[in-house]
Amino acid sequence: MKNVKRLFALGMATALAVGTLTGCGSDNNNTNNAGNGSESTAADNKENENTAAGGSVYYLNFKPEQDEQWQALAKTYTEQTGTKVTVVTAASGNYETTLMSEMGKSGAPTLFQVNGPVGLANWKDYCYDLSGTAVFNELTSEDYALKDGDSVAGIAYVIESYGLICNKTLLNEAGYSVDDIKSFADLKKVAEDITARSSELGFSAFTSAGMDGSSDWRFKTHLANLPIYFEYKEDGIGSTDAIKGTYLDAYRAIWDLYVNNSTCAGKDLAAKTGDDSRNEFLNKQAVFFQNGSWEYANLVGEDKFTDDDLAMIPIYIGVGDEANQGLCTGTENYWCVNKDADPADIQATLDFLYWCVTSEEGTSSMADDMGFVIPFKNAKESANLFVQQDREYTAEGKTPVSWNFTTMPSEEWKNGVGSALTAYAADETDANWDAVVSAFVDGWATEYQLANQQ
Amino acid sequence: MEKALKKSAPIFVLPTLIAFIIGFIVPFGQGLYLSFCKFTTVNNAEWVGLSNYKAALTDASFGRSFVFTVLFAVVSILTINVIAFGLAVLLTQKIKGTNIFRTVFFMPNLIGGIVLGYIWQILINCVLTLVEKPLLALNSTAGYWGLIILMCWQQIGYMMIIYIAGLQNVPDSLIEAAEIDGANKWQALLKVKIPMVMSSITVCVFLTLTNSFKLFDQNLALTGGDPNHSTEMMALNIYQTFYARAGALWKGYGQAKAVIFCILVISIALFQLKATRSKEVQQ
Numbered sequence: 001m002k003n004v005k006r007l008f009a010l011g012m013a014t015a016l017a018v019g020t021l022t023g024c025g026s027d028n029n030n031t032n033n034a035g036n037g038s039e040s041t042a043a044d045n046k047e048n049e050n051t052a053a054g055g056s057v058y059y060l061n062f063k064p065e066q067d068e069q070w071q072a073l074a075k076t077y078t079e080q081t082g083t084k085v086t087v088v089t090a091a092s093g094n095y096e097t098t099l100m101s102e103m104g105k106s107g108a109p110t111l112f113q114v115n116g117p118v119g120l121a122n123w124k125d126y127c128y129d130l131s132g133t134a135v136f137n138e139l140t141s142e143d144y145a146l147k148d149g150d151s152v153a154g155i156a157y158v159i160e161s162y163g164l165i166c167n168k169t170l171l172n173e174a175g176y177s178v179d180d181i182k183s184f185a186d187l188k189k190v191a192e193d194i195t196a197r198s199s200e201l202g203f204s205a206f207t208s209a210g211m212d213g214s215s216d217w218r219f220k221t222h223l224a225n226l227p228i229y230f231e232y233k234e235d236g237i238g239s240t241d242a243i244k245g246t247y248l249d250a251y252r253a254i255w256d257l258y259v260n261n262s263t264c265a266g267k268d269l270a271a272k273t274g275d276d277s278r279n280e281f282l283n284k285q286a287v288f289f290q291n292g293s294w295e296y297a298n299l300v301g302e303d304k305f306t307d308d309d310l311a312m313i314p315i316y317i318g319v320g321d322e323a324n325q326g327l328c329t330g331t332e333n334y335w336c337v338n339k340d341a342d343p344a345d346i347q348a349t350l351d352f353l354y355w356c357v358t359s360e361e362g363t364s365s366m367a368d369d370m371g372f373v374i375p376f377k378n379a380k381e382s383a384n385l386f387v388q389q390d391r392e393y394t395a396e397g398k399t400p401v402s403w404n405f406t407t408m409p410s411e412e413w414k415n416g417v418g419s420a421l422t423a424y425a426a427d428e429t430d431a432n433w434d435a436v437v438s439a440f441v442d443g444w445a446t447e448y449q450l451a452n453q454q
Numbered sequence: 455m456e457k458a459l460k461k462s463a464p465i466f467v468l469p470t471l472i473a474f475i476i477g478f479i480v481p482f483g484q485g486l487y488l489s490f491c492k493f494t495t496v497n498n499a500e501w502v503g504l505s506n507y508k509a510a511l512t513d514a515s516f517g518r519s520f521v522f523t524v525l526f527a528v529v530s531i532l533t534i535n536v537i538a539f540g541l542a543v544l545l546t547q548k549i550k551g552t553n554i555f556r557t558v559f560f561m562p563n564l565i566g567g568i569v570l571g572y573i574w575q576i577l578i579n580c581v582l583t584l585v586e587k588p589l590l591a592l593n594s595t596a597g598y599w600g601l602i603i604l605m606c607w608q609q610i611g612y613m614m615i616i617y618i619a620g621l622q623n624v625p626d627s628l629i630e631a632a633e634i635d636g637a638n639k640w641q642a643l644l645k646v647k648i649p650m651v652m653s654s655i656t657v658c659v660f661l662t663l664t665n666s667f668k669l670f671d672q673n674l675a676l677t678g679g680d681p682n683h684s685t686e687m688m689a690l691n692i693y694q695t696f697y698a699r700a701g702a703l704w705k706g707y708g709q710a711k712a713v714i715f716c717i718l719v720i721s722i723a724l725f726q727l728k729a730t731r732s733k734e735v736q737q
Contacts, residue, residue: 097697100494100495103495104495104496104497118700121700121701122494122701123494125494125498212591213678267588267589268589270579270588270589270590270591270592271576271579271589271590271591409699410698410699410700411697411698411699412694412699415698419591419680419682422591422680422681426588426589426592450699451699451700452701453703
């Protein structure tokens, strides 16, 4: 019996130890990052006379892919001004949880971000009114400010575009060019022709529209934006408590096109991931890949594509003025300043932001290293091909499709639509599509109510 | 000597006590308080009274996840313990290579839940593709059995080790006496060994029971609650309540659910401990 108890005790002790260790693990992360910041403080203590206010900046960064660049930029700023800037990056998909726990601490982030009006609902009590600040005045358009009533709660700091990324080389092999696709009908014709000849050509039209969690946002959120955009536009509104689903037939048509002209069968989509889709595109197994300007770095480089191979075209769904439709361009990244922070820290944060968007170092880092298009007057041109294309489309007089998915009522709504889309992809019956419509329309009303109850 | 020990006892207890208070008592109290509030972060909570509990208890998805959790717990406790005990009996026989087998069976327990979840997701999806059935994301039956298989695979080895320790502690003299009295192997197992390892059974049932109820990582990674929350267990349901919708209200609901969940798990575990302990025999 003794042995059993001992083993039990051992088990419990291990469980405890594991618990403590994991606790340390996440903490370590923060201290590590904080360490990066304080490393530079040692150096700038000498220069500390320069900083009158003596505040410091703590930025909780949303984009893991740009962590290194932010750390470097923070270091440069500290070297120049002596203000301590700590950049901590939340693990992918964990921003809300990290932000929640960080904001509850003393020494909370002075600078954080929300993803639009719905994300703002959580954090509006923490947002410093940015109207009239120097960084706000640098915005190229007031449209890039996220407003809560009259106050400016957040300002967009990066503009992104998404559409159909095409492999031009493969498209040529199939006997078409990007210029042949000017509408949904064209796209359908090209895609179906490629599918008909796919065994002879050796590639398919679309990469797999994976509905795994790593990829489903491309369809339940980004693709769903199109019917929402056209409905809002027709009704002249910017958000709604009940969507009508006017253009869901078009949504079905484009989804059918994706599913039926893909590299795999519809019923396999449930398990396909974002990496699967990207790899198919990189391995030249498909011509079209729905994704955004943030994919650029993953597609171009050694053993990958060059700018000449690629193009991004608008996602046509057969609605509206297709001849003048541009890429889907917008933002879901808004900077917010923590109003509960120490006034000196708030000032330091505002100064830091202003420096980021106006100084030579700041703008070049954001354009060249991070590959961002920033909506500020001093912005540098980005080398990102898709971003340049968006500008060309706009210059040609095409209207970019705005990002309305920031008004989707909740994550839960997206999950409902995603789930129904997955089921429909596996078995394309009218009954299954009715479930998508129901998740889209009825789900919207229910979720809107649930998310906005007092 | 004893006096001196008594005198200095607080000094030895203190560090752990402080850690326990900071790491457990305070957050627990805070959590309890927050379940009566609506909040965004733990510092700006606004008292709303019992409304969170009302919302949590009337939430149909919470009830559904409870039913699913109970169904899962019953089957997984039975399968894990029966198979683990069977393996323990086999591996305490005098056969060659028992140590290798013990190690092999124990190993899955060393892999983390999230990793296991994703590995089994790939495996099960492959099998489902081969037999042309809907994949995990669309197939709640497969999700349910997938979770059971995953948990069995992970936990059987651990429970087996505890049973082996218990079985090795059964004095040979007792078995011999039973054999002399004419008991066959089967009778010796049922009438002597099992009563003698009752304390191991208490421990193992306790562990599997609490593990099944608290299951989160494996659930999140394997099915994520798909399709349509039908394979969502209670811990995942609480997590979803917290993060699936924006707004301070939902944090309070989630917190209330978490408190209910905690009370539920504690009371079920206490009941189980009482029930199996009463069957333990003194050696």
